[in-house]
Structure formats: structure tokens, C-alpha cells
Amino acid sequence: MEEELETKLLVDVARLDPEGETLEGEVDIVDLDEPFVKPFGGVRYRLTAQLFGTELLVRGHLEQDFDLVCSRCGETFDTTIKVDDFTASVEVSEKQDFADLTTDARESIILALPTYPLCDEDCPGIAQKVERPADDRWGALDGLKVD
Secondary structure, eight states: OOOBBSSSSSEETTTTOTEEEEEEEEEEEOOOOTTTTTEEEEEEEEEEEEEEEEEEEEEEEEEEEEEOOOTOOEEEEEEEEEEEEEEEEEEEETTTOEEEEEHHHHHHHHHHHHHSHHHEEEEEEEEOOOOOOOGGGGGGGGGGOOO
């Protein structure tokens, strides 16, 4: 049986070490309804979270696997989208137990998606099969003599 992934990226600020701590895991937060961009698995994260007064600063790495459609040849291919410089700053209060980073992480992954995905940098695109019918209208000019 497959394990269900969390659907929110939450930081437990009530229990967070004052010196900061590393958070790792996987969450299912990218739910696109797009035929050419299909996420699979969850967003894997490795983040460092630290409180500075009432500000929670989170930095780290995110990655998500996708099935994309090549913009040149139209074939589907798998790729991993990585965000190595994820940063989020959240204002928290003393009464707040959790900080929700779901929207920030989701947007970072979506913004890292390529505008024109390519299965390979050297992808030649769709093979063109052009068959031209014989056109002998110009054949009359072959016998023309010009002085």
C-alpha cells in the first residue's frame, strides 16, 4: 500500500530549536490541471528554518519530478525540477504553532518549470515529410534561348 503524502508544508515554530534546524521530507503540493505538465511523486525538500524574533526564515532546496511534453517534437519525457535557492520569510506570533510554507514552495517549483521544455537540447523536432507533386509548368522555359 502506497503511503499518503502530506498536502501542506508546515513548520512547527512552537518546537523549533532557537539555533535553527534542518527539515527534510516530501509533500504533495503541486496539483496542476495541465495536459502537458504532469507532476508525479511529491516535492522533496531539505530546508533550514530559524526564528529571528517574530520572523521565521527558511532557506534550502526543493525538487519535484514531472512528465513534460517536448516543445519541439511533442514527445513526453521525465525530468526533475530543482530549486536550489528557495527562501521564505514568514511573520509569526507567539500564539502561532505552525507556519505554512505551502504556497511559497509550490510557486517556487512552478516558476522553475521551463517555458519551452525540451527532451534534449539537440532535439530536431518533428520530422517533416514534404512530398511535392511534379510541377512541369516551368518545363517550357527549359528550351528557351536567350541572346
